Amino acid sequence: xxxxxxxxxxxxxxxxxxxxxxxxxxxxxxxxxxxxxxxxxxxxxxxxxxxxxxxxxxxxxxxxxxxxxxxxxxxxxxxxxxxxxxxxxxxxxxxxxxxxxxxxxxxxxxxxxxxxxxxxxxxxxxxxxxxxxxxxxxxxxxxxxxxxxxxxxxxxxxxxxxxxxxxxxxxxxxxxxxxxxxxxxxxxxxxxxxxxxxxxxxxxxxxxxxxxxxxxxxxxxxxxxxxxxxxxxxxxxxxxxxxxxxxxxxxxxxxxxxxxxxxxxxxxxxxxxxxxxxxxxxxxxxxxxxxxxxxxxxxxxxxxxxxxxxxxxxxxxxxxxxxxxxxxxxxxxxxxxxxxxxxxxxxxxxxxxxxxxxxxxxxxxxxxxxxxxxxxxxxxxxxxxxxxxxxxx
Amino acid sequence: xxxxxxxxxxxxxxxxxxxxxxxxxxxxxxxxxxxxxxxxxxxxxxxxxxxxxxxxxxxxxxxxxxxxxxxxxxxxxxxxxxxxxxxxxxxxxxxxxxxxxxxxxxxxxxxxxxxxxxxxxxxx
Ligand SMILES: Cc1ncc(COP(=O)(O)O)c(C=O)c1O
Ligand code: FES
Numbered sequence: 188x189x190x191x192x193x194x195x196x197x198x199x200x201x202x203x204x205x206x207x208x209x210x211x212x213x214x215x216x217x218x219x220x221x222x223x224x225x226x227x228x229x230x231x232x233x234x235x236x237x238x239x240x241x242x243x244x245x246x247x248x249x250x251x252x253x254x255x256x257x258x259x260x261x262x263x264x265x266x267x268x269x270x271x272x273x274x275x276x277x278x279x280x281x282x283x284x285x286x287x288x289x290x291x292x293x294x295x296x297x298x299x300x301x302x303x304x305x306x307x308x309x310x311x312x313x314x315x316x317x318x319x320x321x322x323x324x325x326x327x328x329x330x331x332x333x334x335x336x337x338x339x340x341x342x343x344x345x346x347x348x349x350x351x352x353x354x355x356x357x358x359x360x361x362x363x364x365x366x367x368x369x370x371x372x373x374x375x376x377x378x379x380x381x382x383x384x385x386x387x388x389x390x391x392x393x394x395x396x397x398x399x400x401x402x403x404x405x406x407x408x409x410x411x412x413x414x415x416x417x418x419x420x421x422x423x424x425x426x427x428x429x430x431x432x433x434x435x436x437x438x439x440x441x442x443x444x445x446x447x448x449x450x451x452x453x454x455x456x457x458x459x460x461x462x463x464x465x466x467x468x469x470x471x472x473x474x475x476x477x478x479x480x481x482x483x484x485x486x487x488x489x490x491x492x493x494x495x496x497x498x499x500x501x502x503x504x505x506x507x508x509x510x511x512x513x514x515x516x517x518x519x520x521x522x523x524x525x526x527x528x529x530x531x532x533x534x535x536x537x538x539x540x541x542x543x544x545x546x547x548x549x550x551x552x553x554x555x556x557x558x559x560x561x562x563x564x565x566x567x568x569x570x571x572x573x574x575x576x577x578x579x580x
Numbered sequence: 581x582x583x584x585x586x587x588x589x590x591x592x593x594x595x596x597x598x599x600x601x602x603x604x605x606x607x608x609x610x611x612x613x614x615x616x617x618x619x620x621x622x623x624x625x626x627x628x629x630x631x632x633x634x635x636x637x638x639x640x641x642x643x644x645x646x647x648x649x650x651x652x653x654x655x656x657x658x659x660x661x662x663x664x665x666x667x668x669x670x671x672x673x674x675x676x677x678x679x680x681x682x683x684x685x686x687x688x689x690x691x692x693x694x695x696x697x698x699x700x701x702x703x704x
Pocket of ligand 1: 196197256257258259260262287289334336337338363365366386387388395396397
């Protein structure tokens with residue numbers, strides 16, 4: 188049974204060209220890029236080539252790119268680093284309720300240190316209102332951090348608009364672009380951001396590598412101390428093979444351009460149309476149009492998400508859920524909650540996220556399995572039975 | 581986190597699923613931790629559970645423990661059935677991941693509640 192991987196927002200399979208680049212580096216290029224002899228310089232050249240690729244994608248200078256150990260570290264450096272560098276100026280941060288925990292948890296840590304954090308609400312589609320951002324600004328606001336695209340529902344935020352507001356008020360603006368980098372345009376001047384996080388393993392690169400773009404002149408302090416690598420903002424000998432793999436992955440994404448996104452959009456819509464036609468009582472989560480092409484988040488009423496995932500796994504299909512039962516914290520999805528979805532509904536949320544290996548055939552196989560799975564689970568769901576009784580009464 | 585093969589078997593092929601229209605006792609309980617719901621139906625003859633059925637909305641562990649508890653109570657005297665604890669159900673399934681132990685509480689509570697429902701009805 189062939190596996191159908193529909194969890195590309197969680198992570199992606201490393202693509203062959205990237206695996207080759209990694210192998211080449213691991214086998215033959217072990218030098219420390221900080222050293223002067225030939226093998227060190229070889230590694231240095233590879234590292235700087237990856238930096239150039241990123242600079243081109245972001246439309247920035249190569250010196251403005253800091254390689255990190257991933258999206259989580261980039262987000263932490265952005266939030267904690269900007270906050271600490273601006274302690275004298277103020278103690279207020281603006282973010283949203285739907286950020287990844289890599290933003291929410293450093294914010295919570297800062298609250299314990301006396302910082303004020305505004306967590307902006309979103310509308311039913313998961314969209315932030317730029318006017319809310321402007322209204323929340325105080326004389327003590329030192330950072331605005333708002334994600335570009337949401338990992339659970341895919342909604343794309345009006346970053347450029349918020350960027351203009353941040354600029355007008357001279358407030359440092361960060362965006363977590365982990366889900367959009369390589370997929371949407373992330374030109375930092377067009378977006379109007381001072382900082383931007385990205386991660387390699389979401390774009391078919393290796394895990395444990397990411398980057399933080401830091402606009403020249405941005406006040407920021409390191410959160411880790413050591414050598415002078417990455418302008419001392421991220422000390423430690425660079426993960427050269429990982430960074431080279433990340434560079435290769437980004438280069439290939441850029442080369443494919445919008446064509447791949449259009450293909451994913453077609454697959455996603457084929458799946459959604461099929462679900463709507465074959466499964467009653469479903470609801471789409473996320474923005475109808477301003478949404479990542481590969482993300483489909485659907486609520487199947489009267490069933491629970493983990494039980495759907497386990498059943499789909501039996502059919503060789505990998506997907507994710509927003510149900511409390513699937514999370515270790517036993518909290519339902521904070522993103523769906525912020526969108527006004529009550530816990531009993533987010534219980535049945537399923538996220539299917541497409542990637543480059545998915546085909547139309549995959550969609551048709553899912554459409555073969557999914558209606559049966561949901562029907563079976565509903566057949567012994569007590570609330571579905573109650574619902575049916577209400578219908579006939 | 582991984583479920584045992586036995587949990588997956590009961591999840592895949594849950595035993596005794598469905599509503600029992602002529603049940604002698606019904607237990608309806610909800611899991612306050614995650615919001616899941618279980619209904620357990622029992623048929624009683626001479627203080628003995630002669631049949632049991634369930635309906636559950638919940639995770640794999642919730643469905644598997646529901647299925648297992650219906651198997652465990654069939655043929656049991658009521659007083660013995662009352663001694664079945666959530667950890668006994670979990671054990672019968674070859675154990676549950678620690679963060680899923682709370683799901684088995686649902687099965688224990690549904691059983692207790694079904695038996696007390698039966699006794700209440702009989703007392704009337
Ligand atoms: C929006 C967002 N931010 C941050 C992260 C964390 O990235 P990483 O896994 O590279 O630490 C993720 C991925 O899980 C994400 O989706
Ligand atoms: S019943 Fe919800 S986590 Fe198991």
